[in-house]
Amino acid sequence: MKRLEKKVVMVTGATGGIGLASARLFAAEGARLVLVDLDQDALDRVVAELGGDTLGIAADVANADATATYFDTAVKHFGRIDGVFLNAGIEGAIAPIEDYDLDMYDKVMAVNVRGVFLGLKHAVAHMKQNGAGSIVVTSSLAGLRGSRKLSAYVASKHAVVGLMKAAALECAPAGIRVNTINPAPIATRMIAALEEGYAPGSADVVKQKMEKAVPLRRYGEPREVANLALFLLSDESNYITGNTYPVDGGMSAG
Numbered sequence: 593m594k595r596l597e598k599k600v601v602m603v604t605g606a607t608g609g610i611g612l613a614s615a616r617l618f619a620a621e622g623a624r625l626v627l628v629d630l631d632q633d634a635l636d637r638v639v640a641e642l643g644g645d646t647l648g649i650a651a652d653v654a655n656a657d658a659t660a661t662y663f664d665t666a667v668k669h670f671g672r673i674d675g676v677f678l679n680a681g682i683e684g685a686i687a688p689i690e691d692y693d694l695d696m697y698d699k700v701m702a703v704n705v706r707g708v709f710l711g712l713k714h715a716v717a718h719m720k721q722n723g724a725g726s727i728v729v730t731s732s733l734a735g736l737r738g739s740r741k742l743s744a745y746v747a748s749k750h751a752v753v754g755l756m757k758a759a760a761l762e763c764a765p766a767g768i769r770v771n772t773i774n775p776a777p778i779a780t781r782m783i784a785a786l787e788e789g790y791a792p793g794s795a796d797v798v799k800q801k802m803e804k805a806v807p808l809r810r811y812g813e814p815r816e817v818a819n820l821a822l823f824l825l826s827d828e829s830n831y832i833t834g835n836t837y838p839v840d841g842g843m844s845a846g
């Protein structure tokens with residue numbers, strides 16, 4: 593039996609690096625998918641690639657009405673939601689705190705924290721009707737420790753660890769599990785943007801430095817994060833809730 597057979601799973605940030613690798617893996621493991629991201633054309637391409645009974649819904653995860661709508665659309669179509677991967681996120685600016693733009697701070701918190709809160713709110717409401725469910729939130733290694741010039745991002749990724757813990761305690765009696773995955777650094781658009789932001793024009797130098805700082809001496813692949821999300825969404829992890837799971841090449845050991 594496939595590991596997500598018969599499960600309806602929602603993925604946000606589904607056309608990005610980690611989200612797309614996850615959508616592909618979850619589809620291969622038998623899930624029926626609801627994919628959410630900002631751009632409908634990009635979603636349509638993924639839906640066409642995956643085939644099967646896949647929904648692609650364009651929405652801003654920070655928008656309360658849009659979130660209510662995509663959950664309702666998903667439940668109307670599939671009748672239930674078994675797993676939710678709240679993965680959409682932005683890195684924001686790279687700047688010292690004293691120069692960090694306030695509008696950008698608000699934007700990072702809106703997408704990364706409000707977006708996760710809204711996703712939890714609707715996921716829990718729907719899953720309570722099933723008496724079961726698994727929610728996985730993409731935090732970061734930056735949700736477990738600090739990182740220079742990324743104050744809003746670090747704050748947002750710590751905040752979702754708090755949301756996860758609160759939701760895990762609250763929802764355990766209803767059979768709903770909630771965990772975070774805490775990746776770093778993974779080869780996607782986001783890490784390329786950070787490299788360029790730390791040293792404009794010298795991204796390759798930053799990359800070399802960052803790879804050296806990883807005990808396994810390389811960036812992770814999106815698929816390696818998807819593997820962990822798959823485990824946490826599947827019934828293989830039925831006794832696991834309320835915790836943080838690094839996928840970081842050993843970085844959090846140091």
Ligand SMILES: NC(=O)c1ccc[n+]([C@@H]2O[C@H](COP(=O)([O-])OP(=O)(O)OC[C@H]3O[C@@H](n4cnc5c(N)ncnc54)[C@H](O)[C@@H]3O)[C@@H](O)[C@H]2O)c1
Binds near residue numbers: 609653774778782
């Ligand atoms: N790449 C890394 O090294 C790394 C490390 C730790 C955590 N993360 C986290 O992993 C998650 C996925 O990031 P990624 O590395 O795949 O980057 P990515 O930029 O490739 O993917 C992010 C996706 O989220 C979508 N998105 C952004 N804002 C949105 C919004 N308001 N509504 C809906 N969708 C929105 C983007 O369109 C994009 O498709 C993020 O939460 C990120 O913070 C990434």
